[in-house]
Amino acid sequence: MFITFEGIDSCGKTTQADLLAEGLKEAGWPVVFTHEPGGTEIGDKIRELLLSKENSQMVWVAELFLYMASRAQHTEERIRPAIQQGKIVVCDRYTDSTLAYQGYGRGLDRKLIHRLNHIATGGLIPQLTFLIDIPPQLAMQRKFSKDRLEGEDSDFHSRVRKGYLKIAKGEPQRFCIIDGSRGIEEIHQEIMAIAMGKLRA
Numbered sequence: 669m670f671i672t673f674e675g676i677d678s679c680g681k682t683t684q685a686d687l688l689a690e691g692l693k694e695a696g697w698p699v700v701f702t703h704e705p706g707g708t709e710i711g712d713k714i715r716e717l718l719l720s721k722e723n724s725q726m727v728w729v730a731e732l733f734l735y736m737a738s739r740a741q742h743t744e745e746r747i748r749p750a751i752q753q754g755k756i757v758v759c760d761r762y763t764d765s766t767l768a769y770q771g772y773g774r775g776l777d778r779k780l781i782h783r784l785n786h787i788a789t790g791g792l793i794p795q796l797t798f799l800i801d802i803p804p805q806l807a808m809q810r811k812f813s814k815d816r817l818e819g820e821d822s823d824f825h826s827r828v829r830k831g832y833l834k835i836a837k838g839e840p841q842r843f844c845i846i847d848g849s850r851g852i853e854e855i856h857q858e859i860m861a862i863a864m865g866k867l868r869a
């Protein structure tokens with residue numbers, strides 16, 4: 669089983685992905701918890717390049733290719749082998765992030781992003797994706813530090829949020845849209861119940 673978490677910056681998805689991974693482990697499932705960009709030695713170097721404020725000159729297509737490069741390495745080296753070993757992979761961000769941020773946020777060609785995602789992943793698609801949805805205004809209030817992308821204006825984050833909702837509504841079997849404005853524990857209980865339901869199905 670391959671489960672991903674998506675959402676705008678500061679939506680709380682990393683906390684929720686981590687709690688789900690821990691909850692599933694406690695329930696006796698073998699779990700690999702990982703993230704993008706990064707998740708491998710090479711991917712972590714790419715992540716540094718992508719998120720460093722020193723790289724404000726980076727053009728959008730270069731950024732797109734770097735996310736894809738990190739994903740290709742991650743899928744081949746980490747995700748696919750874990751799935752083949754029968755583990756549950758919980759991944760903080762995956763292909764939908766690029767569609768939402770580079771596609772809907774930056775305005776890059778979404779068909780091209782679909783094709784590049786397909787090449788980077790060899791067609792590996794999650795069975796379950798949690799979209800932690802919060803308004804950008806709430807995300808702004810939660811923010812403590814700003815990396816290169818978090819420094820984008822609120823219009824950018826509004827476009828990314830709307831993009832995520834469109835993607836999710838287009839694939840209702842895979843996506844669960846979670847109201848992320850509630851408390852951590854309440855959200856976790858909902859996510860845990862959905863994941864356990866799918867695992868037992």
Ligand code: TMP
Nearest residue numbers: 677704705735761762765766769817818
């Ligand atoms: P993180 O804060 O969830 O670790 O993600 C780092 C940043 O990278 C975040 O601002 C979202 C952005 N991002 C993209 O723009 N495209 C992508 O494909 C991915 C995986 C992340």
